[in-house]
Amino acid sequence: MFSIFFLILYACNPTPKYETIDGILEVPENRQNPDSRTLKLVYKILKAKKADSLKAPIVLLQGGPGGATITMEAFWENNPLRDDRDIVLMDQRGTGESQANCTDIGKAMFNILRQDLTQEGEIKALDSVFSECKKTMKKNRVDLAGYNSKENAADFEDLRIALGYDKWNLFGGSYGSRLGLTIMRDFPNSVRSSVLASILAPETNFFNATIRNLENSLFSVLELCDQNEDCNNQYPNLKNRLLKTLKKLQTEPLRLDYEDKAFVLNSQDALILLFMNLYDRNSISSIPLLINALEKGEPKPLKNAIKNIGDMYNFINWSMNYSVMVYEELPFYDAAALKKEVKQSTIIEFDSISFALSDKLAANWHSFRATDFENQPVVSEIPTLIASGGLDHVTPPSNATEALKHLKNGYGILFPDEGHNIMNPCFLKIAKEFINNPSQKPNIDCSSIRKPIEWDLSPSF
Template sequence: MKICRTRHGGRLAVLVGVLVALMSAQHKAQAATRACRIEGIPNELQCGVLKRPLDPARADGPQVEVHYLVVPAMARNKQPDPVLMLAGGPGQSAIGVAPLVMSRLARLNNRRDLVFIDQRGTGKSAPLQCADDSRLPMAESADESASLRRVEQCREQLQKLPYGDLRFYTTTIAMQDFDAVRAELGAERWNLIGGSYGTRAALEYQRQFPQHVRRTVIDGVAPPDLVLPESLSVDVQAALDAEFKACEGEPACAKRFPQLRQQWTQLLASLPRTVTLRNPLTNEPESFTLTRNQLLRTIRGPLYVPSMTSLVPAAIQAASKGQFEALAGLGGMMSSNKATRLALGMHFSVICAEDFPRMGKGAEALGSDMGRVEAESYDRICRNWPRGEVPAAFYQVPPAQTPVLLLSGGADPVTPPRHAERVAKLLGAKTQHIVVPQAGHGVMSLGCMGEVLYRFIDAKTDATALPQDAACAIKIPRPPAFQPIIRTEVQP
């Protein structure tokens, strides 16, 4: 029997089909997760665990548990495409940083689920965590040979774990885990937001699974072909030189710190030397040998955040007089947040597989002060670290099939605009690169950028998603150099 359908009947059938598909996806997502709570987020959440083969070629081999968190949309009539947040590092726990980023994603969360996946090797997902060195005596912590021995011991301990084959923690394999989570949640497509190393992860996910990406935001772009240990030398040097130049052009700073460059150069030349500082945990004075390499690593930290960079001139001037407390304090602030602590085993598994084999093959000149400090450190570690196979296609960035918003801070010491400019050209016409001249590492954290992200992702069509207006952030000025208070004696 032939059934005739009217035009309206056909539309109704399509609508019913869409509703059934949405209800089925929602039911699948609910079945895959359980109610949970985490510190720092007040409302009830959904947590899930997905078992994945450690080695994708051996489905019956050792398994890893990939943990993920879903922050449900606040509205009942939510959109079907969630927002996936990809953490940085490499080595950060996405679930660990979730409470820190919720405020900037709050408006997106009104009608979209937010998803945080602990990438394999981080958080609770087969963690490759080394011992916390922050409580060691300062002399032991400062000893580079001892630090290398601790990394070697960590590697040996990690390799004894059931999931300890360190070759299987590459970005390529991890993004296959992420797509399996997407399927488990029943999402046809989702929106990617990645910061720092999370941008490399987002680009790799987009390369492998373009059909499942609706929109992408990458903040502080680290391309797949970036050789991090060597690019750090160039980019940190540029950020430090920019701070010196800014001080020279700021009358108050130039007056207060007229010999800043010379003091820095003389300070480097004076090392190694014995210094005494109070241990921040015990408040007891401890003496240790401060080396040039340690000072260079210390100065890198505060350059990530402009408000902390403004303290650098005063800290350098104090150190030139033998007072290292300010520099040590600035360096310690960047490593004191437990939520952003890196899983070093995962960190080295990624860098040693993806960056290390390409070290020494570029023509880029290294920073005049920074030299090969980071390259030498990674070279010593990666020599013995098991390295996973990285497909040649990983280092390629194909044209984007959906809109991509790239964000860069002009004062970023690790992923400055030059990297995003190159990626934007490779991605093609469906991109916009926003540079905030006076921002550091991470532009999404700026107050008004949450609205920019919301407008980009919430746009109904690809044609209206770009361009976005970010004038509110672009006009933010550089913080002036900190001026220490000079104590004067009060005459009776």
């Protein structure tokens, strides 16, 4: 069932309003279990501004795993991609309005972060939080075996059929790229083209590379500051200062008042702040400022960064996140390879469990594990545009390079000065042109125009 909202235009309002459709899709929680519960997934269609357009729609595939999608509606309302194509948003199973489980975990994680806990202490505290969540889900008859990319992909295929679309164009980033590749693999006849960014492909060994990816990105950012005269003059010798500050915070954590409660900021928390600031070019610009604030104990930049962590923790549904990652990544976790990474790491002693899925926590979450099939590259002839950020600390460009080897009609774009979140005008322009003509090699000339980071050189007090 769905309802249609016709928005009436008044002369006093010059901004045009366009039709949207709200609906609910009912799907099995676990298609492998005939006795599975039924889930109600909430979706919204932003109808094309050109009302008589017959062009294939664009379906958005949110990242995370566990990120809500419909909350992004405002971003897409007047996006150029909507000019002559419907934009379809659906909160993935277990996220947002689609029967999300244990929605208070993010708040609990943030409260753990407030405390001055060791890594083992954080693991123990988080394990307690997730254990309570599992008890609640068991009481509600939640089948954790159904929360994975294969089931997620099947949900979107059911949605396409229910809405009567012959084919559609996929648009996803981060985990959304993993979901997109799964849809391309399982339902190739339903996909006209794909635009994917920040690639997390099935064959990506996510756990093993987490530390290396963070270090490469962070130190690259610090090097860019060193190479910029203004940034280097204001924030010289950043790498050594950072390592020295992290070392000091191990024994002398900063104590802040945040939202009328104590927040003890230790070396693990400091690294999380930096991790969060690496997501996009705007927050990357303030990393030198943030390191300076950590060194000098200046509260304003630290509180702004802490807020970003709280927002992220509350945006992600961690039940869905853990379920997908445990099922699809843990079976292919290479302890020996990770041990080698640890030996080569500069920052591992400061590493925190709060932003990386611990193998100890993961093993306790559920017992379901993917077969080798879910770790194989997706081989496809579907026209696919893949974008990467040169400073991406989560899904580096090498992920895209590997995925493109198996995509016959795949094209790659690299934005050297972007992080994990890529949504700049050049990318959107290329994406729109590609979706309109996916059989043609895209013109990516605008991506070659470097746009260096505009460093935040404002006073930090």
